Amino acid sequence: MNVALSTQGLCRNFGAVKGADNISVAFEAGTVVALIGTNGAGKTTFLNLVTGYLKPDQGTVLLGGRDITGMEPRDITRLGVARSFQIPQLFDQLTVDENLEVAETIARHTSTAAQATELTRVRALALERFGLAGQRDQLARTLPGGARKLLDIAMALVSHPSVLVLDEPTSGVSAEEKEGVVETVIELARGLNAMTLFVEHDMEVVAQYADRVLAFFEGRIIADGSASAVLDAPEVRRLIVGSALGAQGHA
Amino acid sequence: MLSGLSALVAILAVAPWWMPPWMLFIASGALAKGMVALGLLLLLRGGLVSFGHALYFGVGAYAAGLLVLAGVKEFLLLVLLGTLATVALAVVLGAFVSRYRGIFFGLLSLALSMVFYGLLIKVQALGSSDGFNLGGIHLLGVPMQGNDGQTPTYLATLLLSVLTAIAISRFLGSRYGLLTKALRDNELRVEYLGQSVRQLVLLNYIIAAALAGLAGVLSAVSVGHIGPEMAYWTTSGEFVFMVILGGLGHVAAAFIGAGVLSAVQAVAYAVAPNSWQFIVGASLLSCIVFLPEGLWSLLRRRGQAA
Numbered sequence: 001m002n003v004a005l006s007t008q009g010l011c012r013n014f015g016a017v018k019g020a021d022n023i024s025v026a027f028e029a030g031t032v033v034a035l036i037g038t039n040g041a042g043k044t045t046f047l048n049l050v051t052g053y054l055k056p057d058q059g060t061v062l063l064g065g066r067d068i069t070g071m072e073p074r075d076i077t078r079l080g081v082a083r084s085f086q087i088p089q090l091f092d093q094l095t096v097d098e099n100l101e102v103a104e105t106i107a108r109h110t111s112t113a114a115q116a117t118e119l120t121r122v123r124a125l126a127l128e129r130f131g132l133a134g135q136r137d138q139l140a141r142t143l144p145g146g147a148r149k150l151l152d153i154a155m156a157l158v159s160h161p162s163v164l165v166l167d168e169p170t171s172g173v174s175a176e177e178k179e180g181v182v183e184t185v186i187e188l189a190r191g192l193n194a195m196t197l198f199v200e201h202d203m204e205v206v207a208q209y210a211d212r213v214l215a216f217f218e219g220r221i222i223a224d225g226s227a228s229a230v231l232d233a234p235e236v237r238r239l240i241v242g243s244a245l246g247a248q249g250h251a
Numbered sequence: 252m253l254s255g256l257s258a259l260v261a262i263l264a265v266a267p268w269w270m271p272p273w274m275l276f277i278a279s280g281a282l283a284k285g286m287v288a289l290g291l292l293l294l295l296r297g298g299l300v301s302f303g304h305a306l307y308f309g310v311g312a313y314a315a316g317l318l319v320l321a322g323v324k325e326f327l328l329l330v331l332l333g334t335l336a337t338v339a340l341a342v343v344l345g346a347f348v349s350r351y352r353g354i355f356f357g358l359l360s361l362a363l364s365m366v367f368y369g370l371l372i373k374v375q376a377l378g379s380s381d382g383f384n385l386g387g388i389h390l391l392g393v394p395m396q397g398n399d400g401q402t403p404t405y406l407a408t409l410l411l412s413v414l415t416a417i418a419i420s421r422f423l424g425s426r427y428g429l430l431t432k433a434l435r436d437n438e439l440r441v442e443y444l445g446q447s448v449r450q451l452v453l454l455n456y457i458i459a460a461a462l463a464g465l466a467g468v469l470s471a472v473s474v475g476h477i478g479p480e481m482a483y484w485t486t487s488g489e490f491v492f493m494v495i496l497g498g499l500g501h502v503a504a505a506f507i508g509a510g511v512l513s514a515v516q517a518v519a520y521a522v523a524p525n526s527w528q529f530i531v532g533a534s535l536l537s538c539i540v541f542l543p544e545g546l547w548s549l550l551r552r553r554g555q556a557a
Contacts, residue, residue: 077442093436106441106446109445159444
């Protein structure tokens with residue numbers, strides 16, 4: 001297996017609460033991996049640990065075999081891990097186009113000439129495929145919630161990552177647009193040969209698009225496998241899928 | 252807009268032939284202070300405000316003063332070495348200050364400037380609270396002080412002001428300018444796109460310090476005297492006022508803010524020597540209330556209307 005990203009014995013506690021409890025996992029390059037779990041299960045903590053926002057108490061994070069444990073987010077990003085956030089992190093006083101220009105400008109700084117051309121192509125493609133081209137001169141702060149989410153993801157894609165980390169990419173996106181968004185993101189990520197790691201609460205989206213699913217509970221991975229295998233596992237159905245379906249039904 | 256600014260520079264370039272000497276002296280000081288305001292504009296574009304930038308104004312002036320005492324009287328050398336001394340200090344202090352943001356950055360800058368002020372007040376060798384005079388400075392043999400030196404000093408200050416304004420304008424138009432704007436909005440995102448925020452803040456801080464140091468040297472040469480009040484907190488406050496007065500919209504705004512504040516101060520002092528601060532304060536309050544984006548917004552509106 002060509003491993004893009006892996007962790008070994010990753011632990012992180014928040015007082016008495018275990019945010020990550022001895023997580024050892026390896027992700028194959030080019031795959032699409034979904035993280036599922038209830039709120040507080042440790043999904044975002046895991047993303048924060050692999051992207052450098054949090055430092056682990058114990059354990060290591062390896063990117064293509066290179067130890068990136070404890071590195072600063074900017075260094076991890078430069079090595080090829082880009083992310084979007086649960087609450088979109090944009091430059092509100094800049095236009096949509098300028099937001100993407102910032103992403104491209106930073107990525108370009110560490111790129112070869114050939115890669116720089118590719119960055120411009122990805123930027124134009126993301127703008128078009130996410131339907132943001134018509135809003136390119138609009139200030140980011142004036143965008144509706146769904147478009148903010150898409151711009152946040154587009155900025156991560158423009159960084160030309162080898163690992164794309166998305167925290168709830170479809171939250172705030174309308175139900176009709178959800179599948180289209182995920183499909184577009186995955187297609188663009190595959191075009192970049194990037195592995196995609198995403199947190200998702202919509203089990204239909206998970207079942208349709210994820211090559212592999214990790215189910216989190218109390219900081220541990222309680223199931224790991226294909227979407228059908230994990231979503232049908234009794235423990236997952238009892239602890240996660242049931243509550244997610246309940247929540248969807250309730251909503 | 253560019254033609255208007257070019258015309259303004261042309262009018263200023265011939266000022267020695269139409270301005271009375273006292274006005275030329277004020278104009279030299281205003282241009283030098285405009286450079287400090289320009290540095291603050293750069294910091295503010297990145298979301299940071301320094302309440303202690305007079306530190307570097309004072310360091311530049313005292314570096315020039317010490318060089319003059321050591322026998323260095325060539326203007327170009329004073330400008331170069333005075334600015335370099337400021338940059339050296341900014342690299343050291345900036346490595347520490349660039350860790351902080353918001354009110355912490357502002358107050359830490361203020362504290363550092365007051366430490367320097369306290370040092371100047373106490374050290375007899377630096378003239379203590381009286382400061383000391385600088386004389387005999389020349390530019391390639393041309394005197395820069397006294398009656399004959401006023402015009403060369405003014406023209407050199409104007410030239411350096413224009414050059415620094417062009418340089419900062421280009422900087423703001425470069426990738427660093429874009430990243431500085433991004434920095435003000437969202438530091439977390441800047442880091443998560445792969446750019447070191449501290450590195451960017453440090454770069455802006457050093458440039459702003461260099462501009463203040465250069466202005467300090469020019470002020471020292473123009474006035475012919477340096478004193479600890481150059482590093483005092485009220486001087487820092489004056490620089491912040493200048494940049495607020497001018498606005499952040501254009502590099503020229505910093506010089507407009509400095510020019511207008513210096514003119515208001517001079518007129519207020521002549522009209523009401525005992526209560527001139529009241530007039531200055533009222534003028535500033537009016538500007539903040541009626542022109543929250545500074546005087547530059549007025550010019551921009553006129554430009555758009557035309």
